[in-house]
Ligand SMILES: COc1ccc(C[C@H]2SC(=S)NC2=O)c(OC)c1
């Protein structure tokens with residue numbers, strides 16, 4: 001099948017028709033992280049995550065991915081440090097994945113594709129009072145990216161995997177509580193790359209400080225297969241379409257520098 005050979009990228013069919021150019025789009029995401037061109041910055045601090053599982057509220061299928069949403073009306077689940085000057089509140093996390101294990105991530109590392117990528121989305125609560133306000137500002141969002149590889153079963157992920165069959169169709173929502181997103185982070189979160197970019201789906205707003213982990217996490221083949229059992233389509237639609245390949249292609253760097261927190 002197309003999945004057997006790693007180089008059949010021409011078979012890929014991105015999930016939505018790309019706008020040819022984004023107005024003034026010179027900091028679009030995702031990008032390829034060329035490791036040897038990244039610049040070590042000794043002023044980058046350790047990342048500080050402080051997540052409260054009690055703020056976990058629901059899991060739902062929005063027709064692009066599935067999102068786990070958190071109560072971001074208080075400072076209970078926050079991210080600070082690293083390249084960030086302010087305190088950011090966790091609002092949701094979601095994933096991007098392929099139709100097979102040969103591709104699926106949004107960012108690439110020296111052109112290496114991973115089977116999936118986790119995005120933990122935070123907004124700048126020191127400067128703005130709502131996500132909707134922050135999403136249009138240069139320093140409004142901070143997204144933690146974590147690559148997934150196929151390997152041993154991820155015990156913490158299983159609670160989420162077990163909920164997916166209940167949100168198969170676009171628009172379905174179920175209650176989802178007491179999930180600690182910290183369990184999805186790799187052991188060492190102090191090794192990361194960071195750069196200024198954008199949302200990776202429309203409206204593609206250039207408001208994201210990206211923090212991409214060097215260390216990946218492992219999930220089992222069967223766990224990722226359940227992601228692919230989700231559908232892009234709503235229950236009432238005639239033709240059901242599998243939710244796969246929900247990633248954007250890498251975008252031009254346009255002179256940006258990717259900094260690394262490690263040598
Ligand atoms: C209007 O606000 C939006 C729109 C879309 C997304 C999801 C995109 S952006 C990303 S990172 N990965 C994705 O799939 C948002 O996420 C913060 C926020």
Ligand SMILES: [Zn+2]
Pocket residue numbers: 094095096119200
């Ligand atoms: Zn994303």
